[in-house]
Amino acid sequence: MEVSHFYNGKPEAGNGRQTGPVINPSTGHKLYDLDYADAATVADAVKHAKIAAAEWASASQARRLQVIFKMRELMLANIDRIAEVTGLENGKTLADAKGEIGRALEALEFATNAAQVSKGEYSLNVGGGIDVYSIRQPVGIVGCIAPFNFPVMVPLMMGSMAIACGNAVIVKPSEKVPGATFLISQLWQEAGLPAGLWNMINGGKEVVDAILEHPDVPAISFVGSTAIGEYIYQKGSAHSKRVAAYTGGKNHMVVMPDADLEAAANAFVSAGYGAASQRCMAISLLLPVGQGTAEKLIELIVPKIKALKVGGYNVENADFGAVISSASKQQVISSIETAIDQGASVIIDGREQQFDGDGFYIGATLLDGVTTEMDMYNVEVFGPVRGIVRVDSLDDAIRVTNSHEYGNGAVIFTRDGESAHRFVVEVKAGMLGVNVAVPVPVGHHNFGGLRRSKFGDAHMFGPDAARFYSDLKTISQRWPEADQKANNLSMAFPSNS
Ligand code: NAD
16 A cells, blocks of 8 residues: 555655655564655645635535545445554554444544534524624634554544534644555545545654644644643644643553452453553553452452463454554563562563564563552553552542543442542543443543643543534624614613613
8 A cells, every 4th residue: 555645635745855664563564664744745735725624614514414424434335444554554453443443433423413513502682682693613724643543543533523514634643653544535535525625744743843833724633642742732822723632641440349350350451451552541550449359359360461362463363462663662661670670569571471573562561569659650651561559448549540640531440339429529530430441432422631631621522522623703793673772872881781
């Protein structure tokens, strides 16, 4: 597959001045060299997008929705191809890739509600024959900067609602996994989306900076690490843009002594190690309440973790695949070494697993005795290393969970309503689960973290997305015959009393 930029309705090769390799994590081998765009290419794409967005803004909702429905059909028809490219470039298993595509479809399906969630309000005769109403209009062009771990879901979660609300998008996928986003770009075209509305520009910081600085791109959605998200939020805000940036997580899973421990153990292993732990909503830390709970849970989870099979994205019985890069594998290994140096103990050491070939594999690792002072507690590890933080009580569990700088997700396993209620009320995280280990909301609820897991007030996924991707105007109108007093001159500040 030839992967290039895609804008103004067609693939664009780029000038070849700067390229970077796209690697297959399952083999460690290069797939192809990707052209990295410069600011001039971004400006060219924006120029075409601006013309297309102006026309699309006045297209009827029905016209826009026809495209969204067709896109959904095409995604389903091409699901195997999209999953294959996702697995090839990202390393996740085909089953996991299909799960991701399912969530992307949910975003498209929810975007068919754009008319409902972006409709305005009307107040009749607020006083003096004046009616007040509000309308929402597209912002124009939205810059969407995506991470490597969801190359299908994140661009479509960002882009579907933006398009359905009448905007154009410039997507900058992760330079590590551009293939699936490129396929999606072609499908939008096939679905009948007018040229210039869905654009994909490859590259790194130079492309991102060009998007952030461009005066014709008023809104930015970002999903990725906290350091980069904070930079994007600050730079975008300095350029007077609205920014929604979803960033890192370190999700805590509290298990109370009264929980169904078998269910909790299964949930921890699946939510902790699925996708080689490269999910922002992965469970990173297990907090059993009480020593007895800790011992029983460890007894249950250890054989389940040891039974996990690590393999290539297309190996049928693999539970998870390689991590994204050689550098990432080294970071994961050094996080284990640091944890041991800082006093954690190893229950299962994934470094001992042997793998053939040059793929970036690492076995599932479980550490005990993690404390809030350790890097293993504080730093997000995007690889299959999970830690146990033993706590004595629910109070302790809530205090520890709230002490972390991140607040993406947090979950509790319990049969006790009072404990569950206290947890959801007192924990400062954006997405909470009660006996649900991956509380990623469905498309018609808002998604997003708190604290340093999210920058910017608005949500870019869910119903709030329609507000993020549109400008609000409020109109006060009076027709002269409704109130003759309008003809009198008054210098007082208008009021409705
Ligand atoms: P990343 O921050 O390295 O990259 C994200 C995007 O930013 C990519 O497109 C990348 O090219 C670009 N980028 C990288 N360096 C840049 C720079 N210096 N200036 C401007 N742009 C730059 O993140 P990643 O490794 O691709 O993804 C993993 C991270 O994403 C994890 O921290 C994970 O928690 C987070 N994530 C968060 C959510 C969420 O909803 N909160 C969802 C998925 C992933």
